[in-house]
Amino acid sequence: MPSFPNKSLANAVTLCNIVFGSLSLVYTLDQQFGLAAIFILIAAVLDGLDGRIARRLDIMSPLGKELDSLCDMVSFGVAPALLIYAQVLINYTYSLGLITALLYIVCGAYRLARFNVLDISGYFLGIPITLAGTFLALLALFAAYLPAHLILALLLLMAIMMVSNIKIPKL
Template identity: 55%
Template sequence: MLLDLITKSFANILTLMNLVFGSMAIILVQHLHYSWAAIFILFAVFMDGMDGKIARRFGATSELGKELDSLCDLVSFGVAPAVLLYAQVFLESYHLPGLIAALFFIICGALRLARFNVLNIHEYFLGIPITLAGFLLAIISLLADNIYPMVILLLVVFLSLMMISNIKIRKI
């Protein structure tokens, strides 16, 4: 009983670390530390992978953990990368279209997570996971100096649509 409580708590702590790293990324964007913000999103990706592995390994999955994970994922892989690319790339070059693309990414991420929780499909992902989309935007941010802003804008819209698509991706 005590071990179960500790294991569930540890998995949830890792989930909350995902949230902390995503929140730190947003704070770093406010201080114009774009590379560090992208790196913190990548740290959040690592925590997101670890929390699920720990919970499944020790049979500590729960509805609370699932919902907490989705809330944290929306911040770390929806809001943080969208705010990062908006500030880093779109603010100067494509202000209004960039703002719309960033907000569209966040909305699609929220829809994707809500659909994931409601459908409860275990065999495959329907649409690309928000963690993957956020990871890719963090990588794009790190490479942004070498990519045309319009290409980045199109990639943000494409990834947004891929999150809410009906494409089936087998779970590993």
């Protein structure tokens, strides 16, 4: 029986990340916001695993790094922004909800591109998109108990923090 190639294992876990991010989008469109948030949280667990697997098996590669960023853009950029928009901000005055959700997506894309071209090993520059997206998924689980203005402000804060120059130590 052939064994699963080690080099494919981390990438397979990464691709599972985008599957759950995509499922979050589908469930958001179906207005099942709780499940959509849970799928983002599952994607976050998978995102943490793929890097650990790659480091443990010493199979890190430029392809894996790029694949991870593309998957993260869906799971922690587009999915949480659409979730928060559809759940809370869709009827926000003057389209501020839509503008803020789009700004979050743009900042997430910029953050990932910046991460991929900088060779920084000891810290993150700005908060990682995985952290921002996970925070928004948790926020979505409690959105019914929070004012829309606060959720809008937190979405904007996450966008700004991703592109900030704040140094966050890698654990």
